[in-house]
Amino acid sequence: MSFFNDTYNRFAGKKVQRIEAISDGVFAVALTLLVLDIKVPPTAGIKTEAELVAAFCALTPKLLTYFLSFMTLGIFWTGQTAQYNFIEKSDRDLNWIALFFLLVVSLLPFTTAFLGEHFNFHFSVGLYWLNIFLLGLMLYIHWNYAYKNGYVTVPEAERSAINKAVRMRIITAQCMYAAAALLCFVSNYLSIFIIIAIQLNYAFVFFRRWNKTSVHP
Amino acid sequence: MSFFNDTYNRFAGKKVQRIEAISDGVFAVALTLLVLDIKVPPTAGIKTEAELVAAFCALTPKLLTYFLSFMTLGIFWTGQTAQYNFIEKSDRDLNWIALFFLLVVSLLPFTTAFLGEHFNFHFSVGLYWLNIFLLGLMLYIHWNYAYKNGYVTVPEAERSAINKAVRMRIITAQCMYAAAALLCFVSNYLSIFIIIAIQLNYAFVFFRRWNKTSVHP
Amino acid sequence: MSFFNDTYNRFAGKKVQRIEAISDGVFAVALTLLVLDIKVPPTAGIKTEAELVAAFCALTPKLLTYFLSFMTLGIFWTGQTAQYNFIEKSDRDLNWIALFFLLVVSLLPFTTAFLGEHFNFHFSVGLYWLNIFLLGLMLYIHWNYAYKNGYVTVPEAERSAINKAVRMRIITAQCMYAAAALLCFVSNYLSIFIIIAIQLNYAFVFFRRWNKTSVHP
Amino acid sequence: MSFFNDTYNRFAGKKVQRIEAISDGVFAVALTLLVLDIKVPPTAGIKTEAELVAAFCALTPKLLTYFLSFMTLGIFWTGQTAQYNFIEKSDRDLNWIALFFLLVVSLLPFTTAFLGEHFNFHFSVGLYWLNIFLLGLMLYIHWNYAYKNGYVTVPEAERSAINKAVRMRIITAQCMYAAAALLCFVSNYLSIFIIIAIQLNYAFVFFRRWNKTSVHP
Numbered sequence: 077m078s079f080f081n082d083t084y085n086r087f088a089g090k091k092v093q094r095i096e097a098i099s100d101g102v103f104a105v106a107l108t109l110l111v112l113d114i115k116v117p118p119t120a121g122i123k124t125e126a127e128l129v130a131a132f133c134a135l136t137p138k139l140l141t142y143f144l145s146f147m148t149l150g151i152f153w154t155g156q157t158a159q160y161n162f163i164e165k166s167d168r169d170l171n172w173i174a175l176f177f178l179l180v181v182s183l184l185p186f187t188t189a190f191l192g193e194h195f196n197f198h199f200s201v202g203l204y205w206l207n208i209f210l211l212g213l214m215l216y217i218h219w220n221y222a223y224k225n226g227y228v229t230v231p232e233a234e235r236s237a238i239n240k241a242v243r244m245r246i247i248t249a250q251c252m253y254a255a256a257a258l259l260c261f262v263s264n265y266l267s268i269f270i271i272i273a274i275q276l277n278y279a280f281v282f283f284r285r286w287n288k289t290s291v292h293p
Numbered sequence: 294m295s296f297f298n299d300t301y302n303r304f305a306g307k308k309v310q311r312i313e314a315i316s317d318g319v320f321a322v323a324l325t326l327l328v329l330d331i332k333v334p335p336t337a338g339i340k341t342e343a344e345l346v347a348a349f350c351a352l353t354p355k356l357l358t359y360f361l362s363f364m365t366l367g368i369f370w371t372g373q374t375a376q377y378n379f380i381e382k383s384d385r386d387l388n389w390i391a392l393f394f395l396l397v398v399s400l401l402p403f404t405t406a407f408l409g410e411h412f413n414f415h416f417s418v419g420l421y422w423l424n425i426f427l428l429g430l431m432l433y434i435h436w437n438y439a440y441k442n443g444y445v446t447v448p449e450a451e452r453s454a455i456n457k458a459v460r461m462r463i464i465t466a467q468c469m470y471a472a473a474a475l476l477c478f479v480s481n482y483l484s485i486f487i488i489i490a491i492q493l494n495y496a497f498v499f500f501r502r503w504n505k506t507s508v509h510p
Numbered sequence: 511m512s513f514f515n516d517t518y519n520r521f522a523g524k525k526v527q528r529i530e531a532i533s534d535g536v537f538a539v540a541l542t543l544l545v546l547d548i549k550v551p552p553t554a555g556i557k558t559e560a561e562l563v564a565a566f567c568a569l570t571p572k573l574l575t576y577f578l579s580f581m582t583l584g585i586f587w588t589g590q591t592a593q594y595n596f597i598e599k600s601d602r603d604l605n606w607i608a609l610f611f612l613l614v615v616s617l618l619p620f621t622t623a624f625l626g627e628h629f630n631f632h633f634s635v636g637l638y639w640l641n642i643f644l645l646g647l648m649l650y651i652h653w654n655y656a657y658k659n660g661y662v663t664v665p666e667a668e669r670s671a672i673n674k675a676v677r678m679r680i681i682t683a684q685c686m687y688a689a690a691a692l693l694c695f696v697s698n699y700l701s702i703f704i705i706i707a708i709q710l711n712y713a714f715v716f717f718r719r720w721n722k723t724s725v726h727p
Numbered sequence: 728m729s730f731f732n733d734t735y736n737r738f739a740g741k742k743v744q745r746i747e748a749i750s751d752g753v754f755a756v757a758l759t760l761l762v763l764d765i766k767v768p769p770t771a772g773i774k775t776e777a778e779l780v781a782a783f784c785a786l787t788p789k790l791l792t793y794f795l796s797f798m799t800l801g802i803f804w805t806g807q808t809a810q811y812n813f814i815e816k817s818d819r820d821l822n823w824i825a826l827f828f829l830l831v832v833s834l835l836p837f838t839t840a841f842l843g844e845h846f847n848f849h850f851s852v853g854l855y856w857l858n859i860f861l862l863g864l865m866l867y868i869h870w871n872y873a874y875k876n877g878y879v880t881v882p883e884a885e886r887s888a889i890n891k892a893v894r895m896r897i898i899t900a901q902c903m904y905a906a907a908a909l910l911c912f913v914s915n916y917l918s919i920f921i922i923i924a925i926q927l928n929y930a931f932v933f934f935r936r937w938n939k940t941s942v943h944p
Contacts, residue, residue, distance in 0.1 A: 325539040
């Protein structure tokens with residue numbers, strides 16, 4: 077049977093396009109499902125505009141965790157997209173690593189809802205952090221496997237620098253997330269705000285550059 | 294670390310195809326999720342055809358907001374698609390602007406459900422308008438960034454005209470939406486109908502042309 | 511402003527690929543959402559295997575409408591796919607016709623749930639039929655517009671035959687659906703079974719051919 | 728009408744790309760919908776971290792069935808992807824076989840939820856097994872049809888070996904699933920664990936190879 081398996085494995089999972097397509101699908105659904113957790117306050121008991129505004133403001137923790145998870149998904153989608161800018165071939169193992177990455181992605185709406193519902197417990201922050209950690213871990217394994225098996229196609233001169241850049245980025249970010257998560261022993265709100273701040277660092281980079289690039293190149 | 298970041302950023306988010314793919318995914322899910330808000334009336338208490346028809350008619354506000362939001366999503370999907378007809382390159386910042394655009398897209402099922410549930414409150418109309426405004430704002434920023442950074446590939450002769458056309462279109466539409474939203478202080482129904490009318494303007498253009506183009510060119 | 515609009519319209523909605531992508535997305539979500547309407551019977555009150563089997567059998571109408579709607583979506587997805595085998599260009603109007611087609615597609619999970627919940631009412635069958643009719647109508651308008659505007663690229667010799675084939679197919683199918691829907695005045699079950707039978711006609715064609723093609727060509 | 732049908736059928740369903748796109752969509756939605764079945768424990772009655780951890784641990788059967796179904800979807804997605812690495816043409820019948828495959832895929836969130844809710848009944852395991860069996864059956868029919876109609880494009884020398892490999896793989900796996908499902912008469916937990924073990928066999932292959940390939944080729 078090993079002959080058949082070899083024949084089979086040689087061809088299974090070769091199309092990077094399909095991994096990218098199912099990834100975009102899972103991310104798109106996860107991004108949109110997050111919003112289902114923000115329940116519209118029921119009509120009963122709301123009679124004035126002020127009461128409706130108050131009911132809306134009571135959704136703040138839900139809106140906060142929604143924003144948090146949107147940033148998380150955005151960051152890891154960008155990370156995976158960046159890797160596939162270099163990876164042009166694949167095999168069955170890389171295919172499965174990508175699927176396990178998507179497993180962790182699809183769990184995020186659950187850990188997000190869990191955090192939104194039990195905002196004041198350390199366990200919720202810990203569970204959410206674990207989700208972020210697993211996302212980073214799978215992305216690291218994904219790159220590591222693709223790099224070691226020669227599926228990364230970059231000019232030889234830049235090979236090593238890109239390899240270092242991708243790895244360092246994941247490790248640095250994960251250290252910061254872990255430190256932020258530990259802050260939950262001070263305050264859960266502080267912990268979440270720091271995680272969002274780390275994520276918005278991407279956006280800050282973006283705003284900083286805004287001026288530099290506003291002259292047409 | 295700035296070297297690594299530069300190396301990383303140079304490659305992150307270059308594939309326009311993936312932004313387009315995740316956008317189509319988010320729009321597709323949002324379009325389809327909208328319908329989940331139209332709850333089928335429960336069997337209990339419905340014994341005749343007339344009662345069922347009455348129960349169906351009671352869904353009118355939900356069907357109206359459903360149609361409204363379908364038009365909204367359709368318009369902004371068309372708008373984003375139109376921009377990517379010109380934009381052939383991307384970078385990490387444009388990637389993030391596109392993601393923030395999708396953030397606002399994925400919020401629409403929530404603001405729609407909010408409006409459907411609290412149809413008689415100004416706050417609901419205001420919240421819905423804010424969603425439309427943010428969609429327009431992100432689309433404007435998206436174009437502005439791509440244009441200023443030279444990612445827009447059009448013949449030099451048409452460059453400036455296209456730039457003006459895209460900008461004017463967004464600004465004009467947003468002024469009309471804002472005016473329509475303000476009409477909620479007269480009546481919410483009026484406000485919603487005017488917004489739908491503005492959106493159907495697209496469809497009207499379509500019907501007007503129908504005759505003109507019916508001769509095979 | 512008409513100049514700007516002309517400039518804008520010339521470029522809006524030109525990519526057939528994106529219409530196809532959002533269509534596949536909407537169909538995929540609609541296909542999968544249908545199953546959410548089949549609610550798992552709750553644990554309470556179920557103590558033996560026989561009771562569980564009975565609870566499962568009580569889901570028959572839901573499973574039936576699920577199958578019905580899967581066939582409906584499959585047929586219209588195949589129909590739209592077939593059209594895009596010929597259509598290689600697009601404009602903003604075709605773009606909007608395609609979006610209105612998707613509007614009707616995304617309504618199907620609602621009319622399906624409505625039928626599943628109120629299986630014994632003529633109104634439910636009528637509403638479901640209306641959905642099928644609008645799907646056919648939009649698909650017909652879609653083809654008609656693309657054909658009249660010269661977006662259909664087929665060899666001149668086959669042009670007219672293909673045009674007739676596409677039109678006849680939609681019209682014939684719609685006549686059969688309408689006849690089947692009218693049978694609800696005899697019995698709703700009969701009406702639904704006939705609709706499914708018409709749809710399975712596709713599958714029957716398939717089984718009939720199975721033998722013919724089993725020799726390697 | 729047979730002329731029109733022939734003309735129509737010759738063109739319907741020729742684009743493999745669209746079948747792949749809708750498949751990725753259905754799989755992506757199904758993968759992400761699975762998580763909706765893991766309900767976040769409600770706040771009421773949870774006052775300490777220990778109680779929250781206990782409430783989380785009570786979700787174990789749901790998390791187990793979630794993991795089980797993720798593996799199932801992953802395996803059959805990989806299987807379908809592998810087939811489309813060889814299949815480059817299609818016709819309307821193959822299109823419909825692919826759609827019926829997706830019908831069974833979209834049922835998996837239901838049979839998964841059924842199993843998660845009624846974990847101690849043989850009927851639930853039987854229903855879940857039936858779903859896996861139908862997935863395998865449709866995939867087999869899919870390959871068989873494509874192979875017999877000459878849509879499989881591989882070098883002549885490898886043709887027969889690949890054909891055998893694909894068939895043997897499906898048959899072997901299905902025999903193992905059937906044997907595992909029968910173990911439910913000993914214990915449902917045992918049955919589920921063996922099914923997961925069979926599926927993880929893929930991952931084990933993966934870990935075994937990890938070392939072999941860690942040297943850059």
